Amino acid sequence: MKAQDTLLYLDGVSVSFDGFRAINNLSLVLQAGEMRAIIGPNGAGKTTMMDIITGKTKPDAGDVYFNGEVDLTRHDEAEIALLGIGRKFQKPTVFESHTVEDNLVLALSGPRSAFSALFHKQSANEAERIEDILYTIRLNGKRDWLAANLSHGQKQWLEIGMLLAQDPKLLLVDEPVAGMTDAETAETAKLLREIAKTRSVLVVEHDMHFVRELDAKVTCLHEGSVLAEGSLDFVSNDQRVIEVYLGR
C-alpha cells in the first residue's frame, strides 16, 4: 500500500528504550474516516505507538506519515496537534483549576500564539461551538464547575470534548472507559461512534465488551508489532491472540 492514499501510515517503525524494543517493526495503516480499535496485553506498545504518532517519542527506524505526505517524525507535539491529531490520555488529563468551559476554550482550535492569546476576545462563533460541545459531552449544566470537582467519568468526557474542540482529523483515544460505570461505558461507545462519522478515530482499549460496541476493525499488538488484524470475531478467534491476550 502507498502512503499517499492513507490518513495515517506507519511502516517498519521501531523504537528501543535502554535496549528494550518497545515497538518492533510495526506497520499500521488507517484510512480517512476509519475507526480502529487497538487491543493487546500490557507492554504491547500501544501507548508508545501513540507517543510516536504525536511526536512525544522519536522512532529509531521506520516511516510515520500523516495525510499521506507529512512526515510526523520531523515535527514536535505542538506542530502535530496543529496538523490535526488530537490525543486523549490514559489517565484523564484536564486542567483541574480551570472551569469546564475554560478547558474547552483552551482546546478550541484557533490561533495559538502568545500574542493572540493575550488579546483574545471570544467570538460568537466560538461561543456557539463551545455550547455545542458542552451539549455533546453532556456537561452543559456544569460549565462553571471546576474540572477538579467532576467525577472520573465526567473528566474522561470533558477530555473527549476538548479533543472535539481541537477539531482534529484524527483522534487518538487511550483507554477512554477505564474506571467508568457500565452505563457510562455504553454512552461513551455511542459518543465515539458518533464522532467517527466525521473523523478518524484510533481507540486503545482493554474492555472487550466496549470494543464490541465500537463495531470497528481491530488490531491486536504484541511485543511491539501487529499480531492480528481484522474484524473483532476474526481477531478473537486467532489462536495466537487467544494465547497472549485473551487467555484460554
Place this chain on the structure above:
Amino acid sequence: MITQWFFTHVDRRGGIAIALLVAIAFLVPLSNLLLPETSPLHIPTYLVSLIGKYLTYALLAVALDLVWGFCGILSLGHGAFFALGGYAMGMYLMRQIGPRGVYADPVLPDFMVFLNWKELPWFWHGFDNFWFAALMVVLVPGALAFGFGWLAFRSRVTGVYLSIITQALTYALLLAFFRNDMGFGGNNGLTDFKDILGFNIQAGTTRSMLFAATALFLALAVFVSSFIIRSKLGKVLVGVRDAESRMRFLGYRVDRYKLFVWTISAMMAGIAGALYVPQVGIINPSEFEPANSIEAVIWVAVGGRGTIIGPIIGAVLVNFGKTYFTAAFPEIWLFALGALFIIVTLFLPKGILGLYGSWKTKLADHAARKKDSAPPPVAAENVHLPEPQAAE
C-alpha cells in the same frame, strides 16, 4: 468607558489593591510633607523610606508570583534581575555625582579613580542620561531572562532542575560583580549617591516622591499581572502549570508562553531593583546572594502564591518582622524565618490570602446550613481550589 475596560481586566480584589496603592502613593507623601511633626498622623521620613523599601520588595514578589504562582516556574534567582535593575539605576546615580566625589574627577566615579582607570568603560556610556538608564533597567534584566529562558525552556528544563540553574545564575553574577575589574565597584558596589533627576536624594521631598513612584509602579504591576492572568494567555499559563504536556498536545508552544511571562517578570523585578537603590542609597554584589532570592520565594509563599495580591502582603509582613526581629532579637531571625516557611508549607499551603479565602467559604457554608438544613450549593465559588502542586 475606562472603568469598564479596567474592570474587565481586574477582579474586585485587584481593584481594591490598586485603589489602596494609589491612595497611599498620595497620602503618605502628603502626611510626611504637609503635616507638622507633632501631628499623630505625621509619617517621619525614615518610615517613608522604610515602607518604600518594603514596597519594592513587594514588587519583586509580584513579579515572582507571576512565574511561580501562575506558571509553575520556581525561580530561585529572581534577585539577580532585581539587582541588575538596581545596578542600572546605581550607574545613573553614580554619574550624577560628577565632580563632587572624593577624588573630584568630573567623569570617573571614585572607585575607578581609585583603581587608576583612565577612562570610562564603554558600558558606562549613556548612563548619565536618566532615560537611557531607565531603559536599561528593563532591557538588561529582560535580555538576560530572554536568553536564559530561551535556552532553558526550549530544552525543556523544568522543575527542580530549572530552580537550581536559576540559583546558579544569580550565584555566578554574585561572583562576577565581586570582581573589581568588572567595572561595577567590586565588593563595595555603588554608593554615596547625591542627586536623582537633579533633586537631592537625601531630601524629604525626593524620598516622598520615590515612595509615591514605588507605590504607583506596584499598582501598575498588579494591573499588568491581572491583565495577563485574566486573558486567555493567563489560562494557558495556569494550564502549563497544572499539565504542561497536555498543553503541548493541544498545540500550544509551551516554551514561548513561558518565555513571555518569564521575561515580563524579570523586567518587573528590574524595576523593583531600580526603585530600591535610590531609597536605600547603595547597591552592592550582596544583592545577588542566593539567600535573597530564596527570601523572596518565602514572601510569596507566606502571602499566598497565585493570588497577585498575596505576595504584596507577604513581602510587607515578613520584612516588618525582619526589621523588628533583627533589631530586638538578632540571633533568632533566621530561625524565625525558617520556622515561618515550615509553618506556611505545612498549615497554610495557600498562604495568608488562601487562609482568608477558606475562612470566608467556611463562614458562608455555616450560614447556609444554619438558614436551612439543605446542603450548601455546589456552585463554583463554593468549591475549594485543588491544592497547588508542591514545587516540583
